[in-house]
Amino acid sequence: MKKMNKITKSNLITYVMVIVIYIAAQAMVMTGNMSSLMQGLLVPLCAYVILAVSLNLTVGILGELSLGHAGFMCVGAFISAFFSKCMMDVIPMAGLRYFLALVIGAAAAGVCGILIGIPVLRLKGDYLAIVTLAFGEIIKNIMNILFIGKDANGFHFSTKDVMSLGMEPEGKVIINGPQGITGTPKDSTFTIGVILILLTLFIVLNLIHSRSGRAIMSIRDNRIAAESIGINVTKYKLMAFSISAALAGVAGVIYAHNLATLTAQPKNFGYNMSIMILVFVVLGGIGNIRGSIIAAIVLTLLPELLRGLSDYRMLIYAVVLIAMMLFNWSPKAIEWREKYAEKFKFRKKAKAEEV
Amino acid sequence: MALLEVENLGISFGGLRAVNEFHLHIEKGSLYGLIGPNGAGKTTIFNLLTGVYRPNEGIIVLDGENIVGKKTIEINKAGIARTFQNIRLFKDLSVLDNVKAGLHNHHSYSTMEGILRLPRYYKVEREMDERAMELLKVFDLDKEAETLASNLPYGKQRKLEITRAMATDPKLLLLDEPAAGMNPNETKELMETIRFVRDTFHLTILLIEHDMKLVSGICEELTVLNFGQVLAEGKTSEVLNNPEVIKAYLGE
Numbered sequence: 001m002k003k004m005n006k007i008t009k010s011n012l013i014t015y016v017m018v019i020v021i022y023i024a025a026q027a028m029v030m031t032g033n034m035s036s037l038m039q040g041l042l043v044p045l046c047a048y049v050i051l052a053v054s055l056n057l058t059v060g061i062l063g064e065l066s067l068g069h070a071g072f073m074c075v076g077a078f079i080s081a082f083f084s085k086c087m088m089d090v091i092p093m094a095g096l097r098y099f100l101a102l103v104i105g106a107a108a109a110g111v112c113g114i115l116i117g118i119p120v121l122r123l124k125g126d127y128l129a130i131v132t133l134a135f136g137e138i139i140k141n142i143m144n145i146l147f148i149g150k151d152a153n154g155f156h157f158s159t160k161d162v163m164s165l166g167m168e169p170e171g172k173v174i175i176n177g178p179q180g181i182t183g184t185p186k187d188s189t190f191t192i193g194v195i196l197i198l199l200t201l202f203i204v205l206n207l208i209h210s211r212s213g214r215a216i217m218s219i220r221d222n223r224i225a226a227e228s229i230g231i232n233v234t235k236y237k238l239m240a241f242s243i244s245a246a247l248a249g250v251a252g253v254i255y256a257h258n259l260a261t262l263t264a265q266p267k268n269f270g271y272n273m274s275i276m277i278l279v280f281v282v283l284g285g286i287g288n289i290r291g292s293i294i295a296a297i298v299l300t301l302l303p304e305l306l307r308g309l310s311d312y313r314m315l316i317y318a319v320v321l322i323a324m325m326l327f328n329w330s331p332k333a334i335e336w337r338e339k340y341a342e343k344f345k346f347r348k349k350a351k352a353e354e355v
Numbered sequence: 356m357a358l359l360e361v362e363n364l365g366i367s368f369g370g371l372r373a374v375n376e377f378h379l380h381i382e383k384g385s386l387y388g389l390i391g392p393n394g395a396g397k398t399t400i401f402n403l404l405t406g407v408y409r410p411n412e413g414i415i416v417l418d419g420e421n422i423v424g425k426k427t428i429e430i431n432k433a434g435i436a437r438t439f440q441n442i443r444l445f446k447d448l449s450v451l452d453n454v455k456a457g458l459h460n461h462h463s464y465s466t467m468e469g470i471l472r473l474p475r476y477y478k479v480e481r482e483m484d485e486r487a488m489e490l491l492k493v494f495d496l497d498k499e500a501e502t503l504a505s506n507l508p509y510g511k512q513r514k515l516e517i518t519r520a521m522a523t524d525p526k527l528l529l530l531d532e533p534a535a536g537m538n539p540n541e542t543k544e545l546m547e548t549i550r551f552v553r554d555t556f557h558l559t560i561l562l563i564e565h566d567m568k569l570v571s572g573i574c575e576e577l578t579v580l581n582f583g584q585v586l587a588e589g590k591t592s593e594v595l596n597n598p599e600v601i602k603a604y605l606g607e
Contacts, residue, residue, distance in 0.1 A: 211464060211479070212469055228436070
């Protein structure tokens with residue numbers, strides 16, 4: 001019973017932290033203390049936080065490596081932007097349209113997760129990393145050659161150019177290949193983003209601390225033992241991975257509805273993006289949800305604050321990633337850390353006794 | 356009535372005949388030992404019984420039901436639970452959560468109920484907590500319920516593995532060298548616990564062991580395995596005095 005309280009408390013701290021950051025950011029916007037550049041970052045930041053939390057579900061809780069999380073984000077972004085643009089006249093209510101876009105974006109990304117997971121998650125080893133890496137690149141490239149238009153006769157598809165769509169003159173191009181989708185309604189706001197972060201946290205944290213979460217973590221710790229006590233390994237692996245993919249799709253929806261033009265470039269949906277999300281997770285602590293949120297915020301804001309170093313950004317990421325891995329897993333570093341922590345505890349205790 | 360009936364069991368790995376014409380007959384409620392020199396195929400037989408390997412031939416009947424060809428999780432549901440020679444705990448979960456993972460199939464609620472924290476979640480989790488603590492108390496682990504499994508001392512890790520297997524409510528419990536790495540005091544304590552568990556939970560236990568003190572102390576019947584074949588079987592005292600068995604263990 002005592003432990004239940006401890007978990008509830010820890011979860012509560014996470015929720016409160018998000019809300020406090022939200023209020024602080026809103027206050028800064030209201031009082032005019034935030035540059036317009038930073039204000040522009042607020043909505044993408046929400047998407048990154050959700051991505052970091054969802055990837056942590058795959059990497060930290062399920063114990064599988066995914067190197068194509070930006071791919072799931074890309075699926076969510078394009079499907080939802082496509083939906084919103086088509087429905088702009090049919091559903092004039094922005095709230096309802098956005099809600100439906102969210103559901104569709106999450107579902108599409110989740111289905112992609114299931115399709116990848118069914119064959120790959122049955123295998124032991126690092127196959128998921130390889131396949132998701134390929135998936136991310138494939139999705140990005142498909143979006144770059146895809147042309148979809150709509151006229152009185154319905155939808156037209158092509159993978160060549162706008163001309164080969166063969167539309168009537170009054171037809172409208174919706175997805176214009178490398179130029180992407182233009183004119184998606186800008187429905188994402190910082191407030192909606194934060195609400196979705198809280199929703200993501202609610203899903204992920206409650207999943208972890210439930211019967212299914214225990215099953216997922218037991219598979220991570222020892223697959224053979226998990227099977228021997230009757231846990232359906234494939235089912236729970238698939239469940240965790242598809243939930244993670246669906247949440248990445250939600251991040252994609254937020255991201256897409258914040259841009260005038262949505263294009264699939266290496267910068268936003270490519271390999272670099274997937275690695276950046278992984279850096280959030282590793283830096284925040286694998287399996288540590290609160291850490292992922294903090295890392296995502298710090299690593300998104302720091303480059304803007306330290307603009308001068310932008311050329312060395314990927315280099316610094318790599319160095320930090322390696323340094324953190326050493327700090328977290330090297331036996332010598334762990335020894336040193338424990339010694340230091342003990343000293344600190346001791347001092348704290350001594351102080352408490354003095355009082 | 357026999358709980359487990361194995362006939363003519365055999366498996367080959369490539370050209371190696373690991374188990375050949377193996378048979379086993381275990382009565383309900385008995386404490387049965389499986390012994391043999393290193394490499395005789397004892398753990399292979401556990402892996403065959405729990406569906407990790409599929410036998411080339413033979414039948415395994417548990418409580419009147421043929422379980423050959425079933426998957427590990429189905430066999431666990433049918434009533435066989437096991438521990439491992441090299442301990443396999445969920446090391447980053449607490450002791451309590453290790454046992455609760457074992458209760459997975461017996462105290463159930465859906466993932467949705469878990470995420471939305473519906474009343475059933477609280478009710479079932481409370482049941483699980485109570486049941487897990489009950490089991491931990493039997494093995495004297497209840498004070499360490501909050502500890503991470505990997506932080507337990509070796510002897511307690513072995514006990515926790517047995518607790519976790521017990522949580523799946525098996526009819527037949529397979530213990531793979533439960534006393535390996537334990538000192539004589541711990542072994543003695545373990546012997547008492549095993550006997551206590553068998554009597555309180557009305558279990559049938561099949562164990563692999565090298566510690567002859569433990570084997571002669573608690574096993575009522577034995578099968579001796581050598582080169583994948585049954586060398587001798589029967590009452591413990593008779594089997595251990597069998598000249599063939601002594602020869603296999605000590606050489607000529």
